[in-house]
Amino acid sequence: MPRVPRIPSELAFLPFSGSRAVAAGLVTWRMLRGSSWHRLLPDIYVHVDGYRENDHRMWCDAVALTVPAGAAISGLSAAFLWGVDLLPRASPVFVTLPGAARRRSTRRVSVDQRSLSAPEITRFAGLPVTTGVRTAFDLGRQLPRAAALVAVDALLHRRVVKLPALSSHLEAHGRWPGTAQLREVLALAEPLSESPMETRLRLVLHDAGLPPLAAQHDVYGTHAQRGRVFLGRVDLAYPRWRVAIEYEGDHHRERTHFQRDVARLNALREAGWLVLRFTVDDVLRHPARIVRLVTGAIHERRN
Structure with a gap:
């Protein structure tokens, strides 16, 4: 059975300088030319088990x-x-x-x-x-x-x-x-923004001249027995007009997340909120449609 070469612990996971490793007696140049090592840059190597092309x-x-x-x-x-x-x-x-x-x-x-x-x-x-x-x-x-x-x-x-x-x-x-x-x-800038697409969605509305938005806005309702209750948090909102604007990422398609979203959106609707939901395709390819829908929602709530 062929002998499995011993890998020095110092070189087992992270990139290292080949010349320094050779000088320290950890490996030889002949070993570094073998299949156990991957050359990343001039004089820089990593063990094949630690190599990930897009890491x-x-x-x-x-x-x-x-x-x-x-x-x-x-x-x-x-x-x-x-x-x-x-x-x-x-x-x-x-x-x-x-x-x-x-x-x-x-x-x-x-x-x-x-x-x-x-x-x-x-x-x-x-x-x-x-x-x-x-x-x-x-x-x-x-x-x-x-x-x-x-x-x-x-x-x-x-x-x-x-x-x-x-x-x-x-x-x-x-x-x-x-x-x-x-x-x-x-x-x-908005430190409350939770995703790149949420930021881009906010920028689309800003560049269209629409009013400033509240980010990560908490919505509360009133319950007959419990009084003031938390209904949910929306990505962007015009609280004055009860208009909520949501970016829908892929994670919203997961079963558990989807079920929570349905319950939250129903509660918001019951409390009188109008919720608009947009996807990556809307943000990147159809910004005019976003502006039209949000402008219409504001106009509807103003009148």
Whole structure:
């Protein structure tokens, strides 16, 4: 029976530097050329059991081993590490390198040559990463407007950054490229927003000139015996007119969630609320239809 090679515990799961592992006597170059190891980047390897082609965390671990002092994982990759996953499939790892460091972007690594100050870098599970404030500052400036608002909303919602701290950072760097957009994003930001599509739905209505909405609005009714009772929480609302606006994601199709939704919507209707429900197709492909329906609902309730 062929002998199963022993895998050093230090190399069993995470990416590592091949040259350092060889120097430490953990493996040989001949072993690294074998089928037990997968080469991720020049001099960076991972055991085949730890390799997942689209595992962005694995790629962050790998890239972090290759960057110089003063560099940090940044942008959408930093947001991912902070718990906000807005990455497209097979996204490169975004890094910011000091101006003196020279490195080209590749399919796996997207490089931004801009120096970071020491207070703008922290460590997450051992990796150098831009702070929550700097991550939100960059994404709010650099992404397209709607995506920028989605990112800032999500970072605020997860409490990675707080709005006053982000506003202060903006004022201290007010001449940087993209800060005009970031000011608009901060004026529209909503920490209560619970999903990217909810943010995009709110933006559709804002851009149409409709009145400001209340996010994650709690609705109460009156029960004959129990008095004031909680009926449910709606994504967006015009409480004055009892108009609720809901984004319906795929999770609403699950049996248990669907049953709860039916009961909640019936209770809202009984309490005099008009509920409009929209899907991803509405938000991305039919925004005019959303505006027409919401405008009609407001007009109906006003009269």
